Amino acid sequence: MAGVGEFDRVLGGGLVPGSVTLLAGEPGTGKSTLLLQALGSMADAGAQCLLVTAEESTAQVRIRADRLGALAPSLLITSETSLAHVVEHVESVRPDVLAVDSIQTVVDPDLPGAPGSVNQVRDCAYRLVQEAKERDIATILVGHVTKEGTLAGPRVLEHVVDTVLSFEGDRGHALRTLHALKHRFGNTNELGLFEMTEGGLVDVPDASARFLIDRRADATGSAVAAVVEGTRPMLVEVQALVVSTSVPPRRYATGLDTARLAMLLGVLAEHSGVRAAQSDVYASVAGGLRVTETGADLALAVARAQLHRPVVAGAVAIGEVGLGGEVRTVPQLERRLDEAARLGFTVALVPANGSSTGAARAGIAVVPVRDVTDALERGLG
Numbered sequence: 596m597a598g599v600g601e602f603d604r605v606l607g608g609g610l611v612p613g614s615v616t617l618l619a620g621e622p623g624t625g626k627s628t629l630l631l632q633a634l635g636s637m638a639d640a641g642a643q644c645l646l647v648t649a650e651e652s653t654a655q656v657r658i659r660a661d662r663l664g665a666l667a668p669s670l671l672i673t674s675e676t677s678l679a680h681v682v683e684h685v686e687s688v689r690p691d692v693l694a695v696d697s698i699q700t701v702v703d704p705d706l707p708g709a710p711g712s713v714n715q716v717r718d719c720a721y722r723l724v725q726e727a728k729e730r731d732i733a734t735i736l737v738g739h740v741t742k743e744g745t746l747a748g749p750r751v752l753e754h755v756v757d758t759v760l761s762f763e764g765d766r767g768h769a770l771r772t773l774h775a776l777k778h779r780f781g782n783t784n785e786l787g788l789f790e791m792t793e794g795g796l797v798d799v800p801d802a803s804a805r806f807l808i809d810r811r812a813d814a815t816g817s818a819v820a821a822v823v824e825g826t827r828p829m830l831v832e833v834q835a836l837v838v839s840t841s842v843p844p845r846r847y848a849t850g851l852d853t854a855r856l857a858m859l860l861g862v863l864a865e866h867s868g869v870r871a872a873q874s875d876v877y878a879s880v881a882g883g884l885r886v887t888e889t890g891a892d893l894a895l896a897v898a899r900a901q902l903h904r905p906v907v908a909g910a911v912a913i914g915e916v917g918l919g920g921e922v923r924t925v926p927q928l929e930r931r932l933d934e935a936a937r938l939g940f941t942v943a944l945v946p947a948n949g950s951s952t953g954a955a956r957a958g959i960a961v962v963p964v965r966d967v968t969d970a971l972e973r974g975l976g
Contacts, residue, residue, distance in 0.1 A: 599633045600798045601789055605760065605773050607781030610637075610692065610733035614780065615724050617698075617752060619738045620762035625771055626737050627696055628663065628795055629762060631656070633735075635665025637692055643669050645690035649676045649700035663795040676710065678703040678719050685726055695723065697737040698752070716752065724755050753777060764791070768883030770805075771796065774824075785825035803830040803938050806882040812908065818974075819911045819940070820894030821931035822886055828927065828934040830911065832881040833891055835898040837874045844873060850880030851895070852887070859896055859916060866920030867968045869900045889915040890925040893944060896967050897974050904975040909941035912974060920966045924949035935959055944974050 603609045610616065620626045634644045644667075648656050653674045660666050671688055675681050678701050685693060695701060701719045702710040709715070720736065727734040738752065740761075753759050757779045764771035773787035788799035799805050807830055810817070816835045821828060833851075848856045856878050863869040878895060880886050893914035897906060913931050915923040924946045925931075932943055936958040947963035964970040 599629070599636055599796070600800070601773065601787035602629065602633050605775055605785045605787040606758070607778070607785070610735070611757070611780050612691070612733050613728055613731045614758065615727050615734045615736065615756040616758040616760060617736050617738050617756045618760045618762060619740050619776075620764075621740045623766060624762055624764045625789075625791055625796060626762050627651075628659070628791075629771075629773070629789070630694055630696060630735060630737060631660055631665050632663055632795055634670055634692065634694055635660065635663065635667050638665075638667035638670035641669070642691040643688065644671065644692045644694070645684060645688050646670065646672045647681050647684065647693070647695045647701075648672060648674050649695065650697060665795075676700055676702055678722060682722070682726060685730070685732070689730070690732060692733045692735070693723075693727065694735040695737065697739060698723075699739055720752050720755060763885075765883050770799075770883040772884065782825070786827060802827065803934055806831045806884060807938065810881070813905055815905070816898050818894040818898040818906050819935075820886070820891035821911050821913045821935050821943075822888055822890045823925075823927050823931060824888070828930045829884075830934060830938055830940075831884060831886060831891070833894045833898050834879050834881055835895065836877040837871055837899070838877070839873060840875045844871065845875050847875070847877045848879070850883070850885045851878055851891070855889075855892070856895070858918070859892060860899065862916055862918060862920050863896055863899060863967060866966065867900065867971055869971075871899070888925075890931070892916040893922055893964075893967075893970055897944070897970060900971050900975065907942055907974055909939070910944060910974060911935045911940045911942070912944045912970070914944070914946045914964070914970075916967055920968065922946045922964050922966055922970060932959055932961070944970050 638644045653672050656672050673684055699711040702715055706718055759777040761776050762773050769791045771789040775783040788802050789796040790799050810832045818833050819830055820833050821830055846857050860871050894912035897912050915925055917923050928949050942960050944962050944964050947965045962973050
């Protein structure tokens with residue numbers, strides 16, 4: 596069943612009948628908005644959808660649905676917290692898609708414990724999974740994430756469902772990301788990107804243009820990396836700032852792994868003489884995206900070393916940096932180069948061992964580099 600474009604991308608085409616999907620995220624990120632838009636889209640396509648809102652009244656949900664343009668004749672909404680009544684609604688409506696927002700607020704009066712307790716969440720989830728399998732209903736359960744970043748309620752929830760989706764976003768940014776932590780019907784590497792607007796969540800099909808829209812080509816401490824999330828190549832701006840300090844130096848990273856940043860600083864100090872032992876170092880990925888793959892290592896190294904010299908105009912850096920200072924190959928180099936060429940970049944610093952595979956890319960000059968020292972010599976103007 597198809598819904599929202601980026602939602603379907605992560606699911607590999609849409610919801611599977613009889614499957615159970617857990618949509619998890621921190622409060623306020625927009626889980627309910629994403630759910631309502633997806634249900635509205637599926638209802639418009641002819642699916643019978645039932646939304647059980649256990650946290651809001653039907654009037655509140657209707658107002659939001661009207662604002663999002665998600666009202667549809669086959670989208671039915673009920674405000675209910677009793678598990679028995681939820682099951683009765685399912686038997687009466689016989690929906691193609693069932694959504695419960697949220698599983699932590701559904702309660703079975705016959706069980707001990709308050710709503711959200713381990714017993715209640717576990718057993719209510721089990722019962723809804725049984726209903727989904729027996730009636731062949733595609734089911735979505737919304738779950739909240741705690742301050743520690745774990746799913747509120749028992750970990751068993753992640754094991755009984757077919758798919759676990761994580762919906763993340765910084766309230767200071769409009770960008771929202773969706774990725775699968777578990778998916779029995781497809782891969783877990785795909786990434787969905789949304790932008791929160793007054794009219795709801797909007798797909799971000801051209802991620803590279805979105806992340807580079809505010810970039811200044813002559814900015815110091817800045818380099819462009821080509822990364823791959825799932826099947827999607829993206830260009831992102833990696834920034835670094837070094838500030839002298841008289842106290843023990845600290846490392847701050849936003850959108851990057853702090854341990855990876857510390858390792859790269861050590862490699863630069865040991866093999867290229869670029870030191871930051873008495874300085875605070877700040878590093879970030881502009882735009883609110885979190886980069887987990889190592890293909891951004893070389894760009895971060897170049898951005899850190901770029902103190903007073905600009906990066907070569909129109910350059911992008913691709914590669915993993917090893918502890919010996921060597922620049923290692925990364926997967927899908929050709930797709931990264933194609934994306935860079937599409938965005939108008941003309942020079943690409945790439946690992947020497949992988950440069951032959953991308954040497955003939957149209958519109959972009961491939962510059963092979965062996966190590967970080969070589970990359971700094973060739974990448975800084």
